[in-house]
Amino acid sequence: xxxxxxxxxxxxxxxxxxxxxxxxxxxxxxxxxxxxxxxxxxxxxxxxxxxxxxxxxxxxxxxxxxxxxxxxxxxxxxxxxxxxxxxxxxxxxxxxxxxxxxxxxxxxxxxxxxxxxxxxxxxxxxxxxxxxxxxxxxxxxxxxxxxxxxxxxxxxxxxxxxxxxxxxxxxxxxxxxxxxxxxxxxxxxxxxxxxxxxxxxxxxxxxxxxxxxxxxxxxxxxxxxxxxxxxxxxxxxxxxxxxxxxxxxxxxxxxxxxxxxxxxxxxxxxxxxxxxxxxxxxxxxxxxxxxxxxxxxxxxxxxxxxxxxxxxxxxxxxxxxxxxxxxxxxxxxxxxxxxxxxxxxxxxxx
Amino acid sequence: xxxxxxxxxxxxxxxxxxxxxxxxxxxxxxxxxxxxxxxxxxxxxxxxxxxxxxxxxxxxxxxxxxxxxxxxxxxxxxxxxxxxxxxxxxxxxxxxxxxxxxxxxxxxxxx
Numbered sequence: 001x002x003x004x005x006x007x008x009x010x011x012x013x014x015x016x017x018x019x020x021x022x023x024x025x026x027x028x029x030x031x032x033x034x035x036x037x038x039x040x041x042x043x044x045x046x047x048x049x050x051x052x053x054x055x056x057x058x059x060x061x062x063x064x065x066x067x068x069x070x071x072x073x074x075x076x077x078x079x080x081x082x083x084x085x086x087x088x089x090x091x092x093x094x095x096x097x098x099x100x101x102x103x104x105x106x107x108x109x110x111x112x113x114x115x116x117x118x119x120x121x122x123x124x125x126x127x128x129x130x131x132x133x134x135x136x137x138x139x140x141x142x143x144x145x146x147x148x149x150x151x152x153x154x155x156x157x158x159x160x161x162x163x164x165x166x167x168x169x170x171x172x173x174x175x176x177x178x179x180x181x182x183x184x185x186x187x188x189x190x191x192x193x194x195x196x197x198x199x200x201x202x203x204x205x206x207x208x209x210x211x212x213x214x215x216x217x218x219x220x221x222x223x224x225x226x227x228x229x230x231x232x233x234x235x236x237x238x239x240x241x242x243x244x245x246x247x248x249x250x251x252x253x254x255x256x257x258x259x260x261x262x263x264x265x266x267x268x269x270x271x272x273x274x275x276x277x278x279x280x281x282x283x284x285x286x287x288x289x290x291x292x293x294x295x296x297x298x299x300x301x302x303x304x305x306x307x308x309x310x311x312x313x314x315x316x317x318x319x320x321x322x323x324x325x326x327x328x329x330x331x332x333x334x335x336x337x338x339x340x341x342x343x344x345x346x347x348x349x350x
Numbered sequence: 351x352x353x354x355x356x357x358x359x360x361x362x363x364x365x366x367x368x369x370x371x372x373x374x375x376x377x378x379x380x381x382x383x384x385x386x387x388x389x390x391x392x393x394x395x396x397x398x399x400x401x402x403x404x405x406x407x408x409x410x411x412x413x414x415x416x417x418x419x420x421x422x423x424x425x426x427x428x429x430x431x432x433x434x435x436x437x438x439x440x441x442x443x444x445x446x447x448x449x450x451x452x453x454x455x456x457x458x459x460x461x
Contacts, residue, residue: 167426170426210421210422214421215422216422217423217424218393218423221393221394221423221424222423222424225424226424267362271362
């Protein structure tokens, strides 16, 4: 299995280096406008939060997979996981938040040894939509995870899982050998307990990321293709497909540069720029919390270590009202969320 | 660095053709956009037709553009290659069907 950029001491594991790349070259010489300049054209600068709807908590960067496009640079060699103390601070926030959605992510959040306790406690808080982003293969990775479908069902968790394609070749190329077969098996097991079935309240949604240097196509059309193929080939059901654009950071940025696709990709994002998507971009309704309890405008800013521009920067002094009064930190990676129909952890936004 | 007639970066400049003939350029791009919208054919079907024609026209810009478009739509490699075979079959068929013209001419000229 490949190692993370961090374990390989790759230059791009350094967030300052990523920001340097995103600020230089085609953006430094004015060939392309910076994101700030672009949103100024439509009077959308500075970007400000709207109503807080989603609290996204990253339980750690440890993962059983090493996906080629991963913006977290997650993998088995990443040992950063949230401690019980930070989890307790998060639970206090979950109990009081006005957000209607709690979204647990990673890495593989299930690999945090206190994951089940956290889910049990958080599910008591009465959050309307409780999401766990599960990579599917974790359910088949080890015996101790085999009962996860039942556990998720017991706590009425909404499962959102990555599935780059309905074919083995494309899936395994992006996510690693054997991932497709394990994912199919996990989806069948989730279906067996009721997840994703038509008319079922146990929500199972899939996330599609393009497996290369191109943008996602129409979300609705892709959903129809996925539904048709997964039903015909494996009798699998799911509810919705979220088409998510790969942002030019971390491992995907490394891939873009190594494959000589970086400039073309940035041009493609610019060509598809949609001011309507800026209106609803996810950083306007989300707070992202890192495994250490730091606060960010979104998961991508977290991975670039761009903490919120607020005096409230950590869960230890969390104040939702004060936190809402801030400017959102932007950079050129934000073009990834404003291309075409827009992109967020919940799919398209425009 | 070697210089070639085709530069893939030129594809990004395609819209600049309007700068020297605004009305005609705009009319072309409006028409082009409309053609590729969902209609009696799906946008997916149109993308595969465009890919096949891009090959028969041997336009490197169009090949790049509709290969990327196909990937974005989730079109698979076998689907793309089959579309190109359709174009190739028509192209070779168009050559070979002219063989009848040759046969007619030979039959007319020979005693």
